Amino acid sequence: VTEDELIARIRRLATSRTRGLELGIGDDCAIFRPSAREELVFTTDLFLEDIHFRLAESDAAALGRRALARSLSDIAAMGARPRFFLFSLALSPRTDAGWVEKFYRGALALAKSVKVALAGGDLSHSGRVVCDVMVCGSVARGKALRRDGARPDDVIYVSGPLGGWQHRGEIEPRLELGRRLVGKATAAIDISDGLSTDLRRLCVASGVAAELDRPLPVVEGASLDEALHAGEDYELLYTAGRHVPGIPIGRIVRGRRGKITFMGLNVPPRGYDHLRHR
Amino acid sequence: VTEDELIARIRRLATSRTRGLELGIGDDCAIFRPSAREELVFTTDLFLEDIHFRLAESDAAALGRRALARSLSDIAAMGARPRFFLFSLALSPRTDAGWVEKFYRGALALAKSVKVALAGGDLSHSGRVVCDVMVCGSVARGKALRRDGARPDDVIYVSGPLGGWQHRGEIEPRLELGRRLVGKATAAIDISDGLSTDLRRLCVASGVAAELDRPLPVVEGASLDEALHAGEDYELLYTAGRHVPGIPIGRIVRGRRGKITFMGLNVPPRGYDHLRHR
Numbered sequence: 001v002t003e004d005e006l007i008a009r010i011r012r013l014a015t016s017r018t019r020g021l022e023l024g025i026g027d028d029c030a031i032f033r034p035s036a037r038e039e040l041v042f043t044t045d046l047f048l049e050d051i052h053f054r055l056a057e058s059d060a061a062a063l064g065r066r067a068l069a070r071s072l073s074d075i076a077a078m079g080a081r082p083r084f085f086l087f088s089l090a091l092s093p094r095t096d097a098g099w100v101e102k103f104y105r106g107a108l109a110l111a112k113s114v115k116v117a118l119a120g121g122d123l124s125h126s127g128r129v130v131c132d133v134m135v136c137g138s139v140a141r142g143k144a145l146r147r148d149g150a151r152p153d154d155v156i157y158v159s160g161p162l163g164g165w166q167h168r169g170e171i172e173p174r175l176e177l178g179r180r181l182v183g184k185a186t187a188a189i190d191i192s193d194g195l196s197t198d199l200r201r202l203c204v205a206s207g208v209a210a211e212l213d214r215p216l217p218v219v220e221g222a223s224l225d226e227a228l229h230a231g232e233d234y235e236l237l238y239t240a241g242r243h244v245p246g247i248p249i250g251r252i253v254r255g256r257r258g259k260i261t262f263m264g265l266n267v268p269p270r271g272y273d274h275l276r277h278r
Numbered sequence: 279v280t281e282d283e284l285i286a287r288i289r290r291l292a293t294s295r296t297r298g299l300e301l302g303i304g305d306d307c308a309i310f311r312p313s314a315r316e317e318l319v320f321t322t323d324l325f326l327e328d329i330h331f332r333l334a335e336s337d338a339a340a341l342g343r344r345a346l347a348r349s350l351s352d353i354a355a356m357g358a359r360p361r362f363f364l365f366s367l368a369l370s371p372r373t374d375a376g377w378v379e380k381f382y383r384g385a386l387a388l389a390k391s392v393k394v395a396l397a398g399g400d401l402s403h404s405g406r407v408v409c410d411v412m413v414c415g416s417v418a419r420g421k422a423l424r425r426d427g428a429r430p431d432d433v434i435y436v437s438g439p440l441g442g443w444q445h446r447g448e449i450e451p452r453l454e455l456g457r458r459l460v461g462k463a464t465a466a467i468d469i470s471d472g473l474s475t476d477l478r479r480l481c482v483a484s485g486v487a488a489e490l491d492r493p494l495p496v497v498e499g500a501s502l503d504e505a506l507h508a509g510e511d512y513e514l515l516y517t518a519g520r521h522v523p524g525i526p527i528g529r530i531v532r533g534r535r536g537k538i539t540f541m542g543l544n545v546p547p548r549g550y551d552h553l554r555h556r
Contacts, residue, residue: 028356029352031319031422042313042414046368126328130408
């Protein structure tokens with residue numbers, strides 16, 4: 001199989017379409033024609049062998065699905081609808097054309113279910129599998145959920161139990177919930193590096209502090225420590241001044257910017273930090 | 279240095295702005311508000327240690343510049359103006375925070391000179407340095423230069439001598455030329471995998487054949503074989519039915535789709551193929 005033949009095969013598998021995508025896979029760039037009413041949001045997430053996953057632990061389709069799901073979680077956190085994505089993939093000596101096709105099939109099955117179109121990407125090779133997924137989403141102008149809108153007395157919510165996806169299996173990006181929160185939540189973020197780290201980011205951006213004064217929902221099999229600090233939850237964390245769907249876990253308070261307490265105790269940010277974990 | 283501190287430092291370095299970019303680095307997604315008259319183009323390019331570069335061979339700033347330049351070359355090939363980019367980077371155990379800052383400084387100096395804004399990205403770690411650069415460009419609606427518009431009797435041009443950037447030093451993305459070709463060239467592509475491979479791609483997309491019947495411009499120190507087949511040229515290859523700037527190297531003819539001859543001899547595609555080179 002040559003590179004061009006593999007690209008042609010992927011092109012045939014990519015059946016989802018999205019309004020405005022004039023040209024997808026197969027040119028130097030994809031071409032997208034946005035409407036004047038929409039605002040576009042963009043995210044990109046690396047998914048690296050031996051850092052985010054091990055080749056032996058999952059089948060290729062589950063890995064391809066997870067690569068896309070992680071980026072879709074960021075789109076959910078903005079309250080946006082995913083429109084198209086670019087998929088960069090470097091094969092390793094241990095992944096053949098069959099593995100790559102399964103990897104794409106896994107990603108494209110999820111893509112189809114949430115109606116996001118594969119618009120292009122890059123194909124390369126490396127000692128370890130490298131994947132980077134860029135997703136573009138759209139939302140009505142001025143309506144994107146940002147991190148910096150939390151205000152004192154807002155209630156803090158999470159979309160589900162915490163403790164890491166390892167205890168739960170597949171990542172389910174909270175796209176539907178994210179869209180329902182538009183116009184209601186004051187701030188939102190997805191928990192990719194652990195509650196303690198991501199709540200701190202939201203509070204720093206908003207210039208506020210947080211008190212976690214309710215029992216934390218914990219995934220079966222996970223510890224309270226994992227619920228507070230484990231990365232890769234991919235639940236939404238958001239704040240609102242009125243009742244919204246979700247599990248309330250505390251409230252926003254005035255105080256030292258980014259300070260977080262849990263049942264009155266100080267919580268340092270101990271979530272995932274790529275510079276410390278090298 | 280923590281991940282969040284490094285991100286804050288990069289944010290301060292990123293001084294270029296672009297109209298429509300409502301929110302850059304520091305949220306789950308960047309937010310971009312397009313105008314109704316523009317069409318957006320998107321490209322992404324992997325730049326991997328020990329595949330595309332070696333750590334020892336260049337300083338960090340030159341590598342950062344090259345990572346962005348490769349993606350900008352795709353924007354040039356569409357005749358678009360670069361607007362913003364997302365930068366995904368995984369550090370290795372051999373790259374410290376100082377290296378990363380220099381890498382970003384190299385990319386951001388080029389970004390400033392071509393007025394493209396850093397809008398976000400991802401930061402991770404890995405055994406080898408991994409970089410993926412997504413660039414969004416804009417062009418007037420319906421005016422993007424595609425690969426599929428070449429017609430029999432069009433003249434084939436290249437923007438400069440060929441043979442690989444190794445013989446030339448830095449990559450200069452042909453952004454100004456690309457924009458001048460809008461409305462004039464019938465098809466365009468950038469030469470990243472070698473003339474023989476990329477001309478074949480243009481001809482396959484356009485359903486035509488090509489005759490290279492003029493002397494090829496060759497970079498000083500490169501062989502004719504390198505000019506025909508070496509990757510990483512990053513010159514533009516384009517066709518036009520009338521006189522346009524550039525170096526004419528042949529013409530488009532009717533014939534077997536994708537067939538290329540040089541001085542009457544058949545040229546097989548022997549440029550870079552990531553699946554064959556693994």
